[in-house]
Amino acid sequence: MPLPPTVLVVTAPDDLGADLVIRQIQDHGVAVHRIDPADLARPGVLRMTGVSDGEPLRFTIEDDHRCTLSQSIVSVFWWHPGPPVGWEQQESRTILEEYLYGLDGVLWVNHPLRAVQARPGPRQLKLASSLGLRTPPALFTNDPNRAAEFARKQGGKVVCKTLVAHPNRFIQARLVTAEEIRASADHVRQALCYLQRPVDKTHDIRLTVIGDRMFPCKVTANGAFDWRVVPEGELGFEAVAAGRPLTHKVQQLMNALGLEYAALDFAVDRGGTWWFLEANPAGQFGFIQAATGMVISRAIADHLTQAAMAPRTFTPDGGHRASSRPGPGRRKTAGA
Known part of the structure; x- marks a missing residue:
């Protein structure tokens, strides 16, 4: 019989953002398997076996709590796994990534290769400007x-x-x-x-985007230029609205970058213009959710599990395979 759809969460063992999303996935009744890639190089902690024989790539990932077959994975939440330490972790991480990249019909949030290509910098600024977002020189x-x-x-x-x-x-x-x-x-x-060029700003905006859902938050920092250096208790966070023309441009930017998730930073000038500063494909969201009550982790879980709920067909090897029609929240640019 078909295998239960599974969301694979690749993260560090103490990441609070991953904790929030996993709890929401579990509330959806979808199986979730959390792994730390570093455990592959820790004897007996995380066991993986893969086959490459000309047929579709197949592998199992197993620990003391769960065994996941590659055919059951419908989405991957790649969220701040720690950097490999030493040759053994690097070699194991490389093989894991190559197997995951070979999965067919899987939704990534975000695909690591897409995230690298989409990182902040001159290309991102040029693309944002070309789509009509205001960017300082x-x-x-x-x-x-x-x-x-x-x-x-x-x-x-x-x-x-x-x-x-x-x-x-x-x-x-x-x-x-x-x-x-x-x-x-x-x-x-x-x-x-x-x-x-500095923006003569009144406040900042952190706009968290997952799929087609957006969570704009006003950030006030008591006059500090970089709000990231201000103690969290001294910052002001407020859920605000974003205009449709701007959100349309942001969605175009997300599509062009091939991202399912990003945290975008804007500076708002005295005339109310939002100036785009950068889009971080792995920007943290937990502090925004805690301060405003916006349901960002639920939206991420919704997006990841939509793949599990999309039409899927039974395959002879006993697994799931996505239908050829892109399901809700599944962009054609989401894969490698």
């Missing part, structure tokens, strides 16, 4: 003279921000002057710098 350079000149043209100050997290410390976005750039010329020459 930006410069990427390791030439201190060009950086200082850009700052001068933007009124003397620019935002200096990073795209990659530092391994040892948090680097906040901050305002720098043309004079500061010239004084730090040696540092500018050491790496490409991301500079952007």
Whole structure:
């Protein structure tokens, strides 16, 4: 008989966002199997066996609580699994990913390869601008003279921000002057710098998107330029509305990036214009849900389990296979 549809959750053992979504999936009555890829290199903790023989890829993932056959997986929630440590974890992770990438008719939130291609940066800014989202002028350079000149043209100050997290410390976005750039010329020459014209903002917006559902949240930070450095208890969070023209452009951006989930950041100026800053394919949502009561984890669970509820046909090997018609919430761009 057909296997029960299963949502595979690939995450770290202590991720609270994954905990929230898993509880909602279980409330849907759909099987869920949570794994930490690092456990594949811990003897006996997580066991995987796969076959590659010219037929569709088949594998089992088993621990002391559950055994999942690849044919039963209808969606994958790939949510902040820790980086591999050592050769054994790297080798095991690579094989796991290759098997998962070979799954047919599976919904990803988000597919890791799509997420890498969609990460914040110049391509994302260009695409957002081409779709009609307002983006502040930006410069990427390791030439201190060009950086200082850009700052001068933007009124003397620019935002200096990073795209990659530092391994040892948090680097906040901050305002720098043309004079500061010239004084730090040696540092500018050491790496490409991301500079952007500052928005004279009244507040920020964190817009969480899953499928075609959007959760806009106003963030106030008592005048701080980068709200991420303000203690959470001193921030203000408020569920707000987003206009239909903007949400339409955001949906176009999500489709173009091939994402099912993203956390988008906007700065709102004194005239009420939303300026797009970036879309993070793996941005956290738990603190927004806790502060506002917006049901983001339920929406993610809904999206993941829609694949399980979509029309599926019985196959001779005893598993499920998606029908050729894309089901609700299943974008053709969601796979690799």
